[in-house]
Amino acid sequence: MDPVRYRILGTTQALRPDGTVVPVGGARLRALLTVLARRAGRTVPGRLLVEGGWGDDPPADATGALQALVGRLRRALGAEAIASAEGGYRLAAAADDVDLHRFERLAGEGLRALADGDPAKAAGVLDDALALWRGPALADLPDAGAEAARWETRHLDVRRARLTAALALGHAEQALPELAALCDAHPLDEPLQALRLRALHEAGRTAQALAAYEDVRRLLADRLGSDPGPQLRALHAQLLRPNEPERERRAPQAPTGAGGEGARPTVPGSVGAEGAGSTVPGSVGAE
Structure with missing residues (x-):
């Protein structure tokens, strides 16, 4: 018999094997289920x-x-469903029965596929991972705080990786609306801004890409008092030489978020905060 599945990427829910939602009423009860699901098994x-x-x-x-x-x-x-154990309780579920842990497994697989030069596989796996998100992580855990923020950063890392795969597959035009929205929401994320510039260039909008670079350069000067990092500067130089033969492309690299080339120092509100994208299965939420 298929197991009950649990969702904690958004409002906490339990789903029966047939897909129907199990009523879990009351904020305190959902918080308890969230804590148990974070450490499923x-x-x-x-x-x-x-x-x-x-x-x-x-x-x-x-x-x-x-x-x-x-x-x-x-x-x-x-x-x-809830087993008693010495000193506490255990949710009788495998890690993959909880959306948060399944997301992390799929995210790791997708990022490895992208790093290995297989953007088609990466796109499929990362789509499956992103489809699990229904709202803010750990929404029913009032004191999630920094842990919820780490998962939101991981979510952004995966969205960035999916867009990297889209560009590698030649889908620059289709990726532009999401890239524009993400850059508006995270203007200091230089790897994300670089993706947008690449997408504009590959969609045949090099003039717009150059104008967007100037916008980013001014923003960084105003907010941080600094120039763009090496990744954006190198891309800008490439945009200024559109007629030169392009070097053979390397296999697309999984975006590194805060640790990526050209990332800015830690800034309040910036995606380039220390620890972004460093989540590994089992590490988030460990007390």
Whole structure:
């Protein structure tokens, strides 16, 4: 029998094998399920479950309150869904039954395919990963804070990689609307801006690409007091020599986000923040 699947990339949900949604009512109950799903298949200590459910205002009888909440969740999901373990509880699910962990697995596969020079495979796998997102990560966990931000950065890394694959496949024109929107939302992300300039050039809009470079150069000067990094400068030089024979293209590289060539120093609100794109399966949310 197919397992129950769990969604925590957006509002927390549980889905029966036939795809119907299991009603999980109440913010505290969804928060408890979110904490368990983050560590699917592993025991979560009771204190972490209490923190997830009650935050900084735990009940006087925290152990009894947690037991009651787990009981409610078992009635919703089935008694076998939540296993008791020494010191805590465990969601009886494999990592791939949780959208967040499945996303991370697919993201890794897609990025490796892109780095290996297979943009067609990368595009398919990254599309599957991105389709799992329905809203902000860990939306029902009020104190997710920095962890949720790390997953949002990872999401942007994967979107950037998918657009890199699109350009490698010759789909520059189709990629431009999403690139424009992302650059508007993340104007200090130089690798993303470089992708947009490349897409404009490859779509036959070199004049627009040059104008966009000037916009980025002024923005960086105004916001950071600095010039574009080497990646953007090299691309600008290429745009100024459109009639020169193009060197043989290298296999497309997976975008590196904050650590990529030309990335800016850490800036509040910038995608180039320290640690962006560094998420690996199992590392996010480990306490």
